[in-house]
Amino acid sequence: xxxxxxxxxxxxxxxxxxxxxxxxxxxxxxxxxxxxxxxxxxxxxxxxxxxxxxxxxxxxxxxxxxxxxxxxxxxxxxxxxxxxxxxxxxxxxxxxxxxxxxxxxxxxxxxxxxxxxxxxxxxxxxxxxxxxxxxxxxxxxxxxxxxxxxxxxxxxxxxxxxxxxxxxxxxxxxxxxxxxxxxxxxxxxxxxxxxxxxxxxxxxxxxxxxxxxxxxxxxxxxxxxxx
Amino acid sequence: xxxxxxxxxxxxxxxxxxxxxxxxxxxxxxxxxxxxxxxxxxxxxxxxxxxxxxxxxxxxxxxxxxxxxxxxxxxxxxxxxxxxxxxxxxxxxxxxxxxxxxxxxxxxxxxxxxxxxxxxxxxxxxxxxxxxxxxxxxxxxxxxxxxxxxxxxxxxxxxxxxxxxxxxxxxxxxxxxxxxxxxxxxxxxxxxxxxxxxxxxxxxxxxxxxxxxxxxxxxxxxxxxxxxxxxxxxxxxxxxxxxxxxxxxxxxxxxxxxxxxxxxxxxxxxxxxxxxxxxxxxxxxxxxxxxxxxxxxxxxxxxxxxxxxxxxxxxxxxxxxxxxxxxxxxxxxxxxxxxxxxxxxxxxxxxxxxxxxxxxxxxxxxxxxxxxxxxxxxxxxxxxxxxxxxxxxxxxxxxxxxxxx
Ligand SMILES: Nc1ncnc2c1ncn2[C@@H]1O[C@H](COP(=O)(O)OP(=O)(O)O)[C@@H](O)[C@H]1O
Ligand SMILES: [Mg+2]
Numbered sequence: 001x002x003x004x005x006x007x008x009x010x011x012x013x014x015x016x017x018x019x020x021x022x023x024x025x026x027x028x029x030x031x032x033x034x035x036x037x038x039x040x041x042x043x044x045x046x047x048x049x050x051x052x053x054x055x056x057x058x059x060x061x062x063x064x065x066x067x068x069x070x071x072x073x074x075x076x077x078x079x080x081x082x083x084x085x086x087x088x089x090x091x092x093x094x095x096x097x098x099x100x101x102x103x104x105x106x107x108x109x110x111x112x113x114x115x116x117x118x119x120x121x122x123x124x125x126x127x128x129x130x131x132x133x134x135x136x137x138x139x140x141x142x143x144x145x146x147x148x149x150x151x152x153x154x155x156x157x158x159x160x161x162x163x164x165x166x167x168x169x170x171x172x173x174x175x176x177x178x179x180x181x182x183x184x185x186x187x188x189x190x191x192x193x194x195x196x197x198x199x200x201x202x203x204x205x206x207x208x209x210x211x212x213x214x215x216x217x218x219x220x221x222x223x224x225x226x227x
Numbered sequence: 228x229x230x231x232x233x234x235x236x237x238x239x240x241x242x243x244x245x246x247x248x249x250x251x252x253x254x255x256x257x258x259x260x261x262x263x264x265x266x267x268x269x270x271x272x273x274x275x276x277x278x279x280x281x282x283x284x285x286x287x288x289x290x291x292x293x294x295x296x297x298x299x300x301x302x303x304x305x306x307x308x309x310x311x312x313x314x315x316x317x318x319x320x321x322x323x324x325x326x327x328x329x330x331x332x333x334x335x336x337x338x339x340x341x342x343x344x345x346x347x348x349x350x351x352x353x354x355x356x357x358x359x360x361x362x363x364x365x366x367x368x369x370x371x372x373x374x375x376x377x378x379x380x381x382x383x384x385x386x387x388x389x390x391x392x393x394x395x396x397x398x399x400x401x402x403x404x405x406x407x408x409x410x411x412x413x414x415x416x417x418x419x420x421x422x423x424x425x426x427x428x429x430x431x432x433x434x435x436x437x438x439x440x441x442x443x444x445x446x447x448x449x450x451x452x453x454x455x456x457x458x459x460x461x462x463x464x465x466x467x468x469x470x471x472x473x474x475x476x477x478x479x480x481x482x483x484x485x486x487x488x489x490x491x492x493x494x495x496x497x498x499x500x501x502x503x504x505x506x507x508x509x510x511x512x513x514x515x516x517x518x519x520x521x522x523x524x525x526x527x528x529x530x531x532x533x534x535x536x537x538x539x540x541x542x543x544x545x546x547x548x549x550x551x552x553x554x555x556x557x558x559x560x561x562x563x564x565x566x567x568x569x570x571x572x573x574x575x576x577x578x579x580x581x582x583x584x585x586x587x588x589x590x591x592x593x594x595x596x597x598x599x600x601x602x603x604x605x606x607x608x609x610x611x612x613x614x615x616x617x618x619x620x621x622x623x624x625x626x627x628x629x630x631x632x
Binding site: 081095112 | 521526530
């Protein structure tokens with residue numbers, strides 16, 4: 001079943017001299033349970049595309065349909081709630097709230113969703129165990145390595161039980177060992193829990209873990225292959 | 228969790244928050260202490276006016292306070308005195324003759340208010356008997372004794388045991404004289420009062436002007452405490468017929484004005500302090516929002532709505548200001564309490580103060596209402612200070628905030 005349908009999507013920035021077509025007519029669908037990498041050189045439009053897809057940045061034209069909901073037909077507060085309940089985010093940096101512990105960062109999302117204390121407590125623990133941080137529940141982000149922080153971010157993204165997880169260059173700031181660990185965790189979650197991941201990267205090793213590779217260039221999709 | 232998030236955010240930049248907290252503490256502490264100081268000064272001034280001159284309640288013939296004429300006396304006043312004495316809460320009731328006239332020495336003369344009192348009864352309402360610098364309080368039996376203020380003694384150039392002459396118009400408008408011996412010189416630390424009031428025995432004065440022995444112009448009533456004044460006044464009104472019954476607040480517009488003006492002045496002072504703090508806090512919170520652009524963007528991206536973002540900034544600002552406010556209130560209270568029993572000595576400026584009737588030793592006086600109001604005002608300041616920074620935070624665009632380039 002396809003959970004994301006994208007029709008004729010454009011994002012055009014009106015620069016002072018030239019207009020930049022950051023996303024230039026994209027049509028694509030994503031199925032539940034996919035493990036997709038968006039690849040392409042820097043400036044090819046990956047971040048912009050993920051922001052449009054995630055309801056963070058309004059497209060110039062075109063539609064993003066998630067589970068039969070036209071995301072950009074939602075306004076203000078509804079859109080924020082839509083993100084809260086349907087999309088998990090992992091960013092390249094600034095993922096976590098520095099004054100909250102790992103556990104609290106994960107719990108926070110569920111509190112925003114209004115879930116019960118009991119559920120929050122249990123789910124937080126099992127999620128952090130799933131990303132291999134069962135022993136770092138009470139550490140603040142500055143006491144964790146970059147790789148550990150990204151794993152907390154993955155746990156946080158999963159906490160809301162989203163329909164899919166968007167990750168914009170999640171490994172860009174990590175060394176190769178941490179990169180591998182993070183990808184393995186994501187892959188396991190995908191395989192065992194059927195979690196849908198869409199992540200961008202310009203790292204070939206990361207790309208090779210994906211089972212679908214979408215290549216972008218100048219805001220267009222150059223190729224889309226299932227491996 | 229937003230509450231604890233905001234609280235922890237306050238302590239992210241410890242130095243910066245501490246500066247604001249210390250500034251708030253000092254400002255609020257200074258505000259409360261000044262308020263307690265001036266309140267103490269005003270309270271003492273009022274207390275003194277009550278103790279030396281006004282007492283709590285006075286009864287007159289309706290015409291008397293305007294006319295000040297001898298003929299406007301209360302007749303049968305002794306009976307009324309006894310009835311009032313029986314009211315619950317009444318400590319002392321003194322019948323006074325009050326005549327505005329002249330007193331002169333060999334050197335010079337001066338216009339004064341001559342107060343004819345029953346010395347024992349007056350002791351229970353005012354404290355002139357405790358203010359004597361020299362001499363005694365009507366202790367001898369001899370007739371025609373007078374107490375005068377130190378200032379007046381200087382002016383008339385008289386000493387203890389000197390004779391002064393009181394000149395009066397009696398009920399029939401005939402001029403009469405009486406020679407009185409100065410048996411006591413008082414100093415109430417209110418120069419204006421000391422210069423304008425003299426005290427003689429009620430009997431001596433009523434004989435001089437041919438009034439019945441139980442006539443008086445003024446019945447002064449002293450009550451066990453200030454809170455009972457209104458209830459006692461109501462009871463006195465019931466038995467006083469068509470006489471005029473007034474409490475010190477009505478009797479002395481200056482005193483009630485002093486009471487209110489001090490309040491107003493204190494609040495203006497505190498508002499000015501808070502206004503200065505307001506801008507400091509706004510500035511700090513704007514820096515906070517600016518520093519956390521990315522974080523706020525992330526929070527919006529993952530699903531924290533605007534109301535919650537607003538609440539988060541609001542709470543952080545309120546915590547920041549209330550922390551300093553609470554310490555300031557505590558410190559101000561402690562400081563004020565300390566000086567409540569150990570007076571602050573203004574002796575260096577004593578003349579200026581005593582001329583106005585103020586005591587050179589000031590005991591601070593702090594009321595709980597002020598503390599509550601100040602706390603609420605700090606809270607309001609925090610809320611106000613948060614509005615603009617919170618508005619700035621809400622203008623964040625989650626997609627801009629997340630670009631790492
Ligand atoms: N806010 C913006 N205003 C103008 N141009 C932008 C803005 N954001 C991105 N761009 C441009 O859009 C293009 C795509 O950028 P981006 O989506 O960040 O690519 P990628 O993530 O693949 O590196 C780039 O040419 C970039 O300069
Ligand atoms: Mg990018």
